Each structure stands twice: as C-alpha cells, then as structure tokens.
Amino acid sequence: MKNLDSVLAAYLAGWAIFFAYYISVARRTAALRKDVERLKESLTRGK
C-alpha cells in the first residue's frame, strides 16, 4: 500500500497531540489541587 507510512504518521501525530493536551490539562488540574490544599492548610494554621 503506497503512502501507508504517511497515513500512519498523520494518525500517530494527531493522537499524540490529543494525548499531550489531555495530559497537560490533567497535570495543571493536579498542580492547582495541590495549591488549594496548601492554601487550606495555611488558612487553618492562621486561625
């Protein structure tokens, strides 16, 4: 099958972009959750 490598490259690149974005959102969410926990702790200590 001619150009099958190009088709596979396109699909792999597309999925990689979606996966990278999904991971980036998950990491940003986890980092923000940590910040919220830290903020809660410092507020509790401040009371």
Next chain:
Amino acid sequence: MVKHVLVASVVVLLIGAAAYAAFYVAPTEATMGTIQRIFYLHVPSAWTGLTSFFICFVANLAYVLRREPRWDWLGVAAAEVGLTFTTVVLVTGPIWAHPVWGIWWTWDARLTSTFVLWLLYVAYLLLRSMLEDPDKRALLSALFGIFAFLDVPLVYGSIRWWRTQHPQPVILGGADSGLQPTMRWVLLFSWVAMLALMTLLLRQRYRLEAMRGEVEMVMREAEAV
C-alpha cells in the same frame, strides 16, 4: 472518578473504532489511494475545531451580556480545545498534501484562513495570560474572542468562494460534490468520535478553569480583608 474513567474509556473506544473504520471499512479512493484515509482524521478534526470555536463565541457573547464568570471559563476552555483540534488539522493537512500535491504547504485561501484562525486563538490565550485583573481579562478576551470568530465563516467559505488548491467541499458543496455512501458514513462516525473527545476535553478544561476562578475569588476576598 469512576464515572470519568468510564467516560474516557468510551471516548477511547469510539476513537479506536473510527480509526478501524477509516483503515478497514472505508473503500480505497480511486485517484489518491491509501493517502486519502487521512481525510477521516483531518476533516472531522476541522469540523470539531470549528464547533469548539463556535462554543467559545457563544460563551464570549454570553459573558459580554451577563458578566458571569462561568461564561469566561467556558470561553477559555473551548478556545483551548478548538486550538488543539485545529493544530491536528494543520499537522495532518501537510502530511496528506506532500505526496498528493508535491508540496507541504501553499498560501491558498483555505490554508491561509485556517492558519490565521489558529494564530487568532493563540493570541486570545496570550492576551489572557498577560492580564492579571480577572474582570478585565474576562471582558477583553471575550471581546477579542468575538472578533476572532469572524474568521470562521471565511474558513468555511474559502473553498466555496475562491479557487483554491485545497480540495472542494464533499458535504454541502453543491450539485457536483458528494461522497460514496460508505465513505460518508465513516466520515460522519469519525466526526461523532471527535465530538465525544471534544466534550471530554472541554469538560476537563472547564473544571480546571472553574477551580482556578474560585481560587482567584478566595484570594481576592482574603486580600480585601
């Protein structure tokens, strides 16, 4: 958490099924051969990107009219998700174009207007990152988002209004356009899979922005005390 894993699994299954259909169910196109199968990733990604930008536009309009933070959160979530899909379009397009046209890129109306669309939404996100005041950031980015959306009709119309190197539309393209029935079903199924992925990403990104917005509000209240 269990619900989220379940939803994500369904989306992954849909994407997998769409890829299977693109490779094994859709017939090989007579002129281009195997390379045409990129079409089932490229076109649904483009349609989904435009759908996401439309959601961003509606959210931007709603923010300007109502000034409720949730519309700002939806706006930025939809802009980022739309940008991701448009990035896939701009990457897969040239991979298809090189063996078919002999060139990776040409500045025709469709490719240029799509690239400009991508730049406009990058600018939208950059603008947001430069403004610290949440109210000012939400209003200015909403106004900019409304302006950015003006390019979407240009992207849609570019292959209808002008002669382009980019292929002519195969759906809603007039009397001479159309797709073989199996190809059309695979294309529509791939679009459904992409819409499911868009919904998943949009939901995740909206939650992140809502959380960020709430933290910002608490910080502002704490500073005011």
